[in-house]
Amino acid sequence: MMRDSVFNCCVSPPHPPGGVEEHHQQRSRAQAPPPNDMRFLIFFDFDETLVDECSDDSMVTVAPGGALPGWLKDTYRPGRYNEYMQRVLAYLAEQGITPAAIRSTVEKLPPCPGIPTLMHFLLSQPSRDFEVVCVSDANSVFIETWLQHLGFRPLFLRIFTNPAHFDDKGQLQLQPFHSHECLRCPANMCKAVVVRQYVAQRMHERGGRPYQKVLYVGDGANDFCPSLTLSPGDIAFPRRDFPMHKLIREMEEAKPGEFKASVVPWNSGEDIINTLRKILERP
Template sequence: MFWFIVAGMASPAVHSASRFLMLFDFDETMIAESSDDAMIRIAPGQSIPDWLKNSFRPGRYNEHSQRILAYLAQQGVKEGAIREAIEGIPPAPGLLALLGFLRSHQQDFECAVLSDANTYFIETWLRKVGTRQLFSEIFTNPASFNKDGRLVLLPFHAHECTQCPENMCKQVILRDYLARRASERGKPFQKVFYIGDGANDICPTLALGQKDTAFPRRDFPMHRIIQDMKTAQPGIYKPTVVPWAHGEDVINCLKKVVEER
């Protein structure tokens, strides 16, 4: 197994007193759409050919993204256009307010990103909105421009989970992170919060306990799957579930938690 981790600007030691861990997905959670959609808009004719569209295979999203980036390079799309497209993606509703709340409560929350996007997209967008320093770590697929100006995307790691894409199991990453931080801090987090939207956000939340909270985006796949799980197998899903449509939904929950002493 191999790992790629992007450490944040803040040392984990800075957050040693934080009581809570807040984890974010990126596509359609922090940003209002999939970052791949932004890439298609900068392709010639704002579309990709059918052979490329049809090359997608379930569980191989990373490989499909690699092909899209390779196609853009072949069509002469430069780094500046990619950066501008990512910077122009709007935040999800209320997301900036949520990040502002967390910034004002950094003594309580350690924040990290856990995403199947890539380092270039996430770092670029967070810096654009001025919130990069809020995140102690970013777990995502590595991406960098090669000498030919192509954005090269790699898988995050190899794993044995049969439920997740081949390039990333968020539960493996989360369990490893929680164990490492508990060792570094000398104690576990009091509570863990996970905000997401997609089917691949289910697996990491299965590592959470009853004291923790999952924030699925309302009426998105993560929310619907959780509802189905709770109906089919009551009690199997452990964390508290708080659906969100706006960042204020999450803020209202976190405010109550912070006030609990």
């Protein structure tokens, strides 16, 4: 799903109509407005960042025989994974796979190394320190199910992802998050659009006052795109030797100084905690 060159990524993607508030974010209607004096804004990807595998791939394990039929796998088209997953979920429903089986499979997804420690660290901080947001190309049912199961859901102020719900027949219905014009990203989501709009919206709500730092934790090629929106003084946390990290290194080698944010690769959530402790110690 990656294009020919790292530089095809849409650094300043056009804003779709409205803004992130009009897109599919999962939030309790009773939730209070976010505080406007939080010091740091931190974004997390989900697949292979919070969970140590692709949540969509886990659905194969609940299929009959633990495999998808060849005719179904052959329908995948590059950049159209969301549409492919819609067909996979329809097939699972046709095979009698229940919502309970799907939720149970998601609940068993292993966290990445050190991620539970990182989540508990963030939960232990004063409420004014970190505003935590998830931006993911997974879906709302998978993310909400996993976070609730591990007790981490209260940490996340917003979740931006592809909307999903179980219909009356028990089929998990999946929709694309939005449309965009970025040449690199999958057709259903450019995370750079989400990050840029959310930061701009929150800046407005904060009376124009910026965060001390914006932080982005991810692993994949589609996490590289939003990391390009970060400013000097912000921090990108790419999972070490995963596509996001490789693309950052490619840009730094080809165009030194083009990538603005500081880069802190991570193998474990504890690597991220070490950096967060340092920035918390600064006035």
